[in-house]
Amino acid sequence: MMTLRTGQRLAFAGISATALLLPGCVAAVPVGAAAVIGKNVVFPGGGEDEKAEDAEKAARKQARELEREQRRQAKREAKRREQAEEEAIPPALQATGAPTRPAMAAAGAVPAGMQYLYGSGEAAALSSQAYRALAQHVRASADYRQAGIEVASVVLAPGSSLASPHFVECGAKPLAIVLDIDETVLLNLGYEADEAARGLSYDDARWRRWEATGAGKVDPVPGAVEAISAARRAGVAVVYISNRTAANAPATARALEGAGLGKAVPGETLLLKEEGAGSGKDARRAQVAETHCVVALVGDQLGDFSDLFSGPGMTPAARRAAADGVQIEPLWGAGWFMLPNPVYGTGLKGGIADVFPANRRWTDPGAAAAAGVPAATPKE
Numbered sequence: 001m002m003t004l005r006t007g008q009r010l011a012f013a014g015i016s017a018t019a020l021l022l023p024g025c026v027a028a029v030p031v032g033a034a035a036v037i038g039k040n041v042v043f044p045g046g047g048e049d050e051k052a053e054d055a056e057k058a059a060r061k062q063a064r065e066l067e068r069e070q071r072r073q074a075k076r077e078a079k080r081r082e083q084a085e086e087e088a089i090p091p092a093l094q095a096t097g098a099p100t101r102p103a104m105a106a107a108g109a110v111p112a113g114m115q116y117l118y119g120s121g122e123a124a125a126l127s128s129q130a131y132r133a134l135a136q137h138v139r140a141s142a143d144y145r146q147a148g149i150e151v152a153s154v155v156l157a158p159g160s161s162l163a164s165p166h167f168v169e170c171g172a173k174p175l176a177i178v179l180d181i182d183e184t185v186l187l188n189l190g191y192e193a194d195e196a197a198r199g200l201s202y203d204d205a206r207w208r209r210w211e212a213t214g215a216g217k218v219d220p221v222p223g224a225v226e227a228i229s230a231a232r233r234a235g236v237a238v239v240y241i242s243n244r245t246a247a248n249a250p251a252t253a254r255a256l257e258g259a260g261l262g263k264a265v266p267g268e269t270l271l272l273k274e275e276g277a278g279s280g281k282d283a284r285r286a287q288v289a290e291t292h293c294v295v296a297l298v299g300d301q302l303g304d305f306s307d308l309f310s311g312p313g314m315t316p317a318a319r320r321a322a323a324d325g326v327q328i329e330p331l332w333g334a335g336w337f338m339l340p341n342p343v344y345g346t347g348l349k350g351g352i353a354d355v356f357p358a359n360r361r362w363t364d365p366g367a368a369a370a371a372g373v374p375a376a377t378p379k380e
C-alpha cells in the first residue's frame with residue numbers, strides 16, 4: 001500500500017528543484033524511504049508518523065549536502081573566472097613566463113611582428129646584414145685554417161657560464177657551421193599566413209601538420225642561400241639543429257632543399273628533436289663539436305647559442321644583460337649570428353617591470369608643465 005503525504009511533498013519537491021540547478025551534482029532522494037513521482041512524494045504504508053520523521057531527517061540531510069555542493073560549485077566557478085581574467089591580460093603586460101607567442105589579432109589582421117618579419121624591407125635588410133657577416137666570417141676562418149693559423153670554436157665547453165665562457169677545442173677537426181631552421185634559414189610563410197587569416201594562435205598539432213605538408217610554402221631567409229652556398233664552396237660543413245620533430249625529418253629536408261638551402265641528411269647534418277626529448281640544444285651542439293670545429297652558430301633565439309640563456313632565474317632582464325655582457329657581446333657578428341624574429345619565441349616576454357628599467361620610466365607631465373619646451377620631431 002502506498003500513501004501520499006503532502007507535508008513532505010513540498011520539502012522533497014524543493015530539493016528536486018535545487019538539484020536541477022546543479023548539473024553534475026548527485027542529489028538522489030533515499031531509495032526505499034520515498035519515491036518522487038512528478039512533484040509528488042510517495043511513501044510505503046505502515047508506521048506513518050515514524051516514517052514521516054525519517055523522511056524529514058533524510059530531507060534535512062539532503063538539504064545540507066546540497067548546500068555544501070553549492071558552496072563547492074561557487075568556489076570552482078570563482079576560480080574559473082579568475083583564470084579567465086588572467087588569460088585575458090595581453091602577453092606584453094604579463095609577468096615573466098608569459099606565452100612566447102603574442103595573442104593573435106582578429107582573423108585576417110596581420111600582427112605587427114609578421115608585417116615586419118615577412119613583409120618589410122627592413123627585416124630583409126637585417127637578415128642580409130647577418131648573412132653577409134656570416135659569409136665573411138666563414139671565409140676568414142677557412143683562410144686561417146688553410147694558412148695554418150689556429151681557428152677557434154664558438155661552441156661553449158661544458159662547465160662554462162655566461163659570465164665566464166670557454167670554448168671546446170678545435171684541433172684539426174674539419175670546419176662546420178651550425179644553423180637553426182625556423183625563422184633562421186626558412187620563413188614559414190604558409191603556416192603564419194594560415195594563423196593570420198584565421199586569427200588562430202599557435203597549436204602544436206597544426207605545426208606538426210605544417211612540418212609534414214608545408215615544404216612548398218616556405219621562403220629562404222634573405223641572404224641565407226648565398227651564405228650557405230659560399231660556406232659549402234669553402235669546404236665548410238653545414239649542419240642544421242632544430243626542434244622540428246625528428247619524425248618529420250624527410251619533409252623538413254625537402255623544405256630546405258626546395259628553398260635552395262641544399263641537402264640535409266637526417267641524423268648527420270639534420271639534427272632534429274626526438275620524441276620525448278627536451279628542447280635544449282647543447283647536447284646536439286656538443287655532438288657536432290666532437291667531430292667538427294664549429295666556427296659559427298646561427299639562430300633567431302638565444303637558445304640557438306646556449307641553453308644557459310634558458311636556465312633558472314633567466315628573466316628577460318637577466319637574458320638581456322647576459323647577451324650584452326662583456327664576455328658574450330663580442331661574439332655577436334663574430335661567430336654568433338642572430339636573425340630577427342618579432343613573431344614568436346623566447347624574446348617575447350615580460351611586463352613593464354621586466355622590459356623598462358625603473359630609472360628609465362617617464363610619465364607625461366601634461367601640456368601645461370611642458371609649456372615652453374620645443375615640439376619634438378616626429379619619429380620616422
Ligand SMILES: [Mg+2]
Nearest residue numbers: 180182183300
Ligand atoms: Mg628558430
